[in-house]
Amino acid sequence: MREDATAAAVPGPDAPARRPxxxxxxxxxxxxxxxxxELLTERGYDGMTMDAVAERAGAGKATVYRRWPSKxxxxxxxxxxxxxxTIDELPDTGSLREDLLTIFTMAGRMKNDDLMSGLLTAVRDEPEVRSVFHxxxxAGRVRLVREVLERARLRGETAPGADLDMVAAVAPAMVHYRKVVAHRPMDAEFAERLVDTVILPLATGTPADAAPDPA
Amino acid sequence: MREDATAAAVPGPDAPARRPxxxxxxxxxxxxxxxxxELLTERGYDGMTMDAVAERAGAGKATVYRRWPSKxxxxxxxxxxxxxxTIDELPDTGSLREDLLTIFTMAGRMKNDDLMSGLLTAVRDEPEVRSVFHxxxxAGRVRLVREVLERARLRGETAPGADLDMVAAVAPAMVHYRKVVAHRPMDAEFAERLVDTVILPLATGTPADAAPDPA
Amino acid sequence: MREDATAAAVPGPDAPARRPxxxxxxxxxxxxxxxxxELLTERGYDGMTMDAVAERAGAGKATVYRRWPSKxxxxxxxxxxxxxxTIDELPDTGSLREDLLTIFTMAGRMKNDDLMSGLLTAVRDEPEVRSVFHxxxxAGRVRLVREVLERARLRGETAPGADLDMVAAVAPAMVHYRKVVAHRPMDAEFAERLVDTVILPLATGTPADAAPDPA
Amino acid sequence: MREDATAAAVPGPDAPARRPxxxxxxxxxxxxxxxxxELLTERGYDGMTMDAVAERAGAGKATVYRRWPSKxxxxxxxxxxxxxxTIDELPDTGSLREDLLTIFTMAGRMKNDDLMSGLLTAVRDEPEVRSVFHxxxxAGRVRLVREVLERARLRGETAPGADLDMVAAVAPAMVHYRKVVAHRPMDAEFAERLVDTVILPLATGTPADAAPDPA
DNA sequence: CGGTAACCGAGACGGTACGTCCGGTCTTCCT
DNA sequence: AGGAAGACCGGACGTACCGTCTCGGTTACCG
Structure with a gap:
């Protein structure tokens, strides 16, 4: 995404001739x-002016635009x-339920989703943005849940016929929808209900008990 | 949402005194x-200028703003x-699976989701918009799925302990995420997989057979 | 110079159909x-920002640029x-010498010359500007002096063979050069010397007495 | 004007200690x-970017700024x-009229005046520039004409009471005004008229015959 | 002959003005 | 009165340029 003018990441053996x-x-x-x-958090996408970004960063606008071609x-x-x-920093609790709750707790604390709303427009129109964004x-979030499910599978917690890939896709979708579209908090209560009535039943093949009011 | 200046839809018996x-x-x-x-579709939210809207409608900007207070x-x-x-126009196929596939097929044809991306920013900041949007x-979409599930329940297709409210919430979330966030089509293949490996198992309590690649 | 969008100065008989x-x-x-x-006077050409102009005028930048295409x-x-x-507001003193001194005194008080320095570049490059400026x-200044000389000619003050047009051109050139190029004040002393040793001798054909140090 | 960092022009006896x-x-x-x-000629003062100068000179901007402190x-x-x-390279034709025409012909070929327009702003604001410029x-130009007039005086061509200093100041003013302000060429025709109806009459005290249209 | 200091091209940096665009409001005339 | 046209304010956007600073590399003197 960032303009990598200085790239030359791995200088080949043919002397890449670093630019002067x-x-x-x-x-x-x-x-x-x-x-x-910071500005995104404080003022939202529209309130995040490029001038304000430059000023707060103690940089000139040119410096910002040299590195990123647009807002x-x-x-x-x-x-x-x-x-x-990432999967590495996720403590292996040994229990699928605990792992999932940990993920949702973390997800609930992230503010990314609130902020990314302003981007979906760009995602629609600029293919380059789309892939990184995606x-x-x-993918990253799905993969995370998928890993946790895989652990569970190796422990024999999952049902043999469960479509773990699909199950892994459900979690991020629910989180995003709740935070960005429904604009309701990703709190512990909802997390538990999501895990107990959707994710776990799907993964383990064991139906759960009912509960009230979802949306 | 629209400003109803001319409201007076049903003139009461007290002579509404039609304004001159x-x-x-x-x-x-x-x-x-x-x-x-049209402009939303062609150019996205940012590209939909109020000037452009007025021009294409053959109207003045004032006319537009007299009817809607903001973009x-x-x-x-x-x-x-x-x-x-709405539930009324949804044919009761008598089969939960068919009902769901019908909904998803319709959802796949809707372009709303692509367009609403530009609104999520506004949804975040303006409470008034939020409720209508929501x-x-x-809610509307969840209710639709919920109705279908309710039909199935009355037919005895659903598991006793299934959290139908929660299940009904999963479907719109998956649709939205796939279309708006992941930007992949809501095609028949995905619809079937979603129904067969997620919705139906959750609703009926019957585990399904696996399949590859979700996200 | 100003953009005359609303022109329609003299509506022809064919009903120009005033735009709504x-x-x-x-x-x-x-x-x-x-x-x-004001800003030109206070801060000079470079200090006269378009933003500052708009702000001080209580106008938006767009309003300024709608009327003038550039700074x-x-x-x-x-x-x-x-x-x-103009010649009308110039008191006819009955004496060429007095008339000229009056003109130079007025010219000495004008700040135009100081300010126009920043424009000469534009004058060079933009033909449209050139003619108005010129x-x-x-021309305007030459004409003024020419009028004064003409008065004198009618009074019989001037020499028969004097090239009054050329003489009239000398005065503005000297004023401009002194103020803009040499950056010395157009004071009474210089004015008198200019009149007595250059303009009058040329106009009347009567040589003058010497004096020291010009430039 | 140029920064003479390496100066050491005349090493004093106290060991100038040439810097390594x-x-x-x-x-x-x-x-x-x-x-x-070149850039000044091609694009004018504003078009002469420091970056462009450096690039065309095959130099870095620092190299330019090390030698000149500003544009x-x-x-x-x-x-x-x-x-x-300079006076030395000016052939002494033995005739004031010829000498003057030679000067004006040379001046007509010089492009300096067109280019210096962009500087007048700076001249106004920066005293340091002013003196060099002046x-x-x-002064240089006035001096040149003054020299020619002096030659004539020694030959007895000039009138006793003529203010030769003032007369010498008229010529450059007229040249500058015509080229920079009026933007008309300094051609032979104008030169002759200037000499015959202004300079010579003033210097020699001999009125001339009239002619049309100066400005 | 090796150290050292000033040079060099290239170009990133902070700052700031420019001219464009848009959202939302207000005004003028016409129907 | 309602409608079309369009001017209005405010303010963000992205570009360009000035004068400075930094980088790695290159001279040339000096010890």
Whole structure:
């Protein structure tokens, strides 16, 4: 997403001939992203002015635009670089139910979803944005749940015929819909109900007891 | 949502004293909404300028603003007036599976979801928009699925302990996520898989056979 | 110079069909020009920001740009509409020497010359600007002096063979050069010397007495 | 004008201690000035970007700024280093009229005046620039004419009471005004008229015959 | 001959003005 | 009175340029 002018990540053996000139201040990327994230949180997408971002980052507008070609791209990146939960930092509780609740608790604390609403327009129109966005906010989350389910499968917790891939897709969809579309909090109560009446039954093949009021 | 200045829909017996002057051209409402919808489809939310809407509708901007107080409200209305599927027009196939597939097929043909992405920002910030939006795009859809599930329950197709409210909430979430966030089509294949491996198992308490690749 | 969208100055007999829509606020032109002139005086050409002009005029930038297509054009206009001395307001002292000294005294008080320096670049590149500029700052001034000389000729003060047109051209050139290029004040001392050793001798054909240090 | 960091022109007896390090590439000065002059001619003052100057000179911007502290200074220098006519290279024709015509013919070929328009703003604001500018473009030219007049005086061509200093100041003013302000060419016709109806009469005290249209 | 300091091209940096665009309001005339 | 046209304010957008600073690399003097 970010413009990688200085890329040359892995200089080939044929001398990639590093471009001359002053190197980009790598630290500035983070400062700008941080400023963008703060303003996004404080004022929302429309309130996040590029001038304001530059000012808060102590940067010139040119510096911002040299690295991100548009406001949308900057926003995407500032969301991407938000801490993403990965499977490694997810404690293996040994229980599928506990693992899932942990994920939903974490998801409930993330503010990404509130902010990304302003981006969906861009996602629709700019293919380049779409793929990055998709990887981070869709595939990544599905993968996380899928991993937890896989652990459970290895422990023999899951039903033999369960479509774990599909089940893994249900969780992020529900989280997103609740936070972004329905605008209701992803609280513990809803998390438990989601796990106990949807995810677990699907994964383990064991029907659950009913409960009231979903949406 | 629309400003009902001319309301007086049903003139009471106390002589409503029709205001003098030219009556609002009722047909204009539709022309404007149509223009808005077209532009929304062609250029997305940002590309749908109020100037462009007015021009295409052959109206002045003032005319548009006299009827809708803001761009967001106009957008909401132009989405609302899109044909919404109601339980009444849903043929009772007598089979839960068929009912669900019918719903998803219809949902797959709707373009609403693509368009509403631009609104989520407004939904976040303007409470007034939120409720209308929620009723139409969240509760309405959940209710539709819920009705179908209720029919099935009355036929004895559902498991006794199934949380039908929750199950009904899963379907719109999956549809929205797939179309708006993942930007993949809501095709027959996915619909079947969703029904067979998620909705039906949850509703009927009968585990299903596996299948590949969800997201 | 100003964009005359509302022109239709003299509606032809074929009914020019006045365009509908809000008319331009004619008063705004003057407010903007006034703001521009003030800022030009206070801060110079570079300091006269378009944003500042708009703000001081209580106008939006779009309003300014709707009327003048660029900063240069606005500046030219704001200089043009500065009070220009015309032959009518010039008291006929009955003496060529007094008339000339009056002109130079007035010229010494004008700040136009200081301000127009920033424009000469534009004058060079934009033919449209050139003609307006020329009429106001060149021809107009020459004409003024020419009138005074003509009065004198009618009184018989001038030499028969004197090239009054050429003589009239000398005065503005000297004023401009002294103020803009040499950046020295157009004070009474210089004015007298200019009149007594250059203009009068040329006009009357009567050589003058010497004096020291010109430039 | 140019920054003489490497100066040490005349090493004093107190051990000038030449600084170590690479010497400045003296040839670069000329390359840069040449680039500046070309761009000035091609695109005018505003179009002469410092980036463009550096690029065309095959230099870095730092190299340019190490030698000239600002765009204005560079411009002044690039104009200054244009060939200036000095009294020595002016053939003594033995006739004041011929001498003057020679000067004006040369002046007519110079492009300096067109280019310096962009500088007048800077001249107004920066005293440092003013003096250099003044010396070169004002005093120098006046001096040249003054010299020619002096030759004539020694030959007895001039009137006893003529204010030769003032007369010498008229010529550059007229040239500048015609070229920069009036934007008309300094052609032979105008030169002759200027000499015959203004300069010569003033210098020799001999009135001339009339002629039409000056400005 | 190796160190050191000033040079070099390239280009990123902070700041700031420019001119464009849009949302929402207000005004003018016409029907 | 309602409607079409369009001017109005405010303010964000993305571009361009100035003058400075930094980078890695290249001279040339000096010890």
């Amino acid at each position: 000139g002053r190197r980009r201040d790598g630290a500035k990327d983070d400062v700008i992203l941080q400023a963008a994230r 949308v791209q900057l926003t995407v990146d500032s969301l991407l670089c938000s801490k993403q939960v 990887e981070q906010f869709v | 002057g030219r009556r609002r051209d009722g047909a204009k409402d539709d022309v404007i909404l149509q223009a808005a919808r 967001v409200q106009l957008t909401v209305d132009s989405l609302l007036c899109s044909k919404q599927v 009723e139409q795009f969240v | 829509g809000r008319r331009r606020d004619g008063a705004k032109d003057d407010v903007i020009l006034q703001a521009a002139r 240069v054009q606005l500046t030219v206009d704001s200089l043009l509409c500065s009070k220009q001395v 009429e106001q700052f060149v | 390090g690479r010497r400045r590439d003296g040839a670069k000065d000329d390359v840069i000035l040449q680039a500046a002059r 204005v200074q560079l411009t002044v220098d690039s104009l200054l280093c244009s060939k200036q006519v 010396e070169q473009f004002v």
